[in-house]
Amino acid sequence: MTHTLLIVDDEAIVRETLAAILADEGYTVTEAADGQEALDLLDEQGADAFDFVLCDIKMPRVDGLEFLRKARARGCTSTIVMMSAYGTVDTALEALKLGAYDYISKPFKTDEVLLTLKKAEERERLLRENRALKEAIRREYRFENLVARSPRMQAVLELLAKVADYRTSVLLVGEAGTGKEVLARALHANSRRADGPFLKVNCRAVPEAVLEAELFGHEPGAFGDVPRARPGLFEQAQGGTLFLEDVDGLPPFLQVRLLRVLQDGVTRRVGGAADLPVDVRVVSASQVDLKKLVAEGGFREDLYYRVSVIPVLVPPLRERREDIPLLVNRFLERFAQETGKPVTGVSAEGMEMLLRYGWPGNVRELENVIERAVVMADGTAIEANHLSPWIQEGQDGLFPAIGPDEYSIKKVVARVEEELIRRALRKTRGNRSRASRLLEISHRTLLYKIKDYGIDL
Incomplete structure (x- = not known):
């Protein structure tokens, strides 16, 4: 695959040298003498006309940082690498904050430039694969692609489609093997949260102490000699969906903690003192009738009403x-x-x-x-x-x-x-x-x- 590359530098010798080297490596190279000329090229050929951009920082008319800022404002998603002989750590950090992929100090060696571009190519390949994988998952879990000829399953999918875009908690109730996780994934894939993470945990399969840390995370030293903090699933699922499988198996003290997340939208790590705001949709699943479990004292009534704002009965095959x-x-x-x-x-x-x-x-x-x-x-x-x-x-x-x-x-x-x-x-x-x-x-x-x-x- 041939990659297109734009070199932006006010020094002709630098442009020509880089162009010769990169052309030999198989890149299709275009040159621009300053940031304004580069912006004009983007306007003429399209914001994403180039796969990669090598851009000097110190230039007349429009300098590198201003080019970077305006290119991103135009919707340019190219991988941009900044170059400068006058750079400082602050300059490099500012470039990265504005959306640059990397920063190279002049004078640079040929191998350094090639290695940076190869790393950028690998990053782009992984991003493309990730986007393709996400799109494939979305296609697989689109409501219209799920098998539902029976009126009962059609009614289930219609209900899920109606509530997909809202943060409202959903409770899927059905026997083992009826496809509750598939429906949870479909709910996520067809919602505005589709670009966010979909994480799951089985509330029966994990020991109580481990489950608390898994859900809520922990601070350093919360578990003896564990030296590092770890975010819980609620933090990791920020902007996405958390699927609680077999929620009826949640221990009583964790039911209280889950209730607080659903009521107040905050979580707190084990051993921590600060409340952390979270934006997560909770989808729960159970094989048993939670109402019956509430009557028997095995599940909190207030939590039941929080997790089952939208109850969905999944029919057996x-x-x-x-x-x-x-x-x-x-x-x-x-x-x-x-x-x-x-x-x-x-x-x-x-x-x-x-x-x-x-x-x-x-x-x-x-x-x-x-x-x-x-x-x-x-x-x-x-x-x-x-x-x-x-x-x-x-x-x-x-x-x-x-x-x-x-x-x-x-x-x-x-x-x-x-x-x-x-x-x-x-x-x-x-x-x-x-x-x-x-x-x-x-x-x-x-x-x-x-x-x-x-x-x-």
Whole structure:
């Protein structure tokens, strides 16, 4: 890749010498005799016409620091390296504050200039990769790219899209493996905070003492012989989002500290005396009903209302079966690419098994099952025998897996009814008249229930 470079110096001999050296190194070089001429070039060719700028400080008309100031005001993002034979530490610091990448003292050696530019190239490469990675993450987590054919998941995404740009706390409640972290990342990626950090911590997986330091940081000496201060996640997530996974596992004394952050917008390091203002959006997740936990005394009621300003119930996979084929295709495409295998689909029998299975591990389990199936597949399609044994063995009865905290007969019966309707429609290839006869209900009732369950034909 050829880089463009602008040399700004009032000494012709310096410009010509640098131009000859850098042209030999593969740079496309343009020269300017002073800061004003350089600014004119930016106006003519565009603020980002040059990848790099080597600029002298002491020049007539417009000096280097003034050029630097005006170039940045024009939106120039080029990597600018300042040069001077009259520089001081103060001058160098001022140049860096104004946005210069580095500072070289004259007279300089050729190797010094080349090394500085190579370091700048590496920095630019890393910045480009970082920008590309961020954009790829944003694309992946855009709401429209998430799988949501089922009405319940569509409602979840619509709610998250509505609140994405606000600092309001969000609580995601759902079984393990339902995709709560994916939704938290999507909320962040679709918000005004997308350029800020997204950090996460599992409140159950970290010991209490470690978790306090992890969240709030610590001052030197707060933990015996630890000599250095360390910022906590609230400080590190400034301007971004902090995802508290399994927030129900937060110890009581840390619940008090979290409450203060959410109420007052300040945090305090362990062993510290100063309150530090933080601008962080908190997204929490729980597998259990926090209201029930509040009633049992395991979670502070005032904190519950702070973390659940926007409560979002994430449905288990067994209650969003319309999404299974779409999720299968998404995972199939990814694992086929990762393994290099030419698997492009799932047989009718295999898909029938996937649709009938209860998925106690939800989307995470489906992802693992498809990864295994792609590895086991011999041709272009996943067959029934490529699926995990427990899925093949669990096909005799009706699917509805009943969660450990599920007691509603009404909900379970509704799932059975929905599965029977889906099974009859698959059996009759979508013929609703024949399906109604198999189900022993009227055609009108079947149409009503198809609409009620959101079944796509």
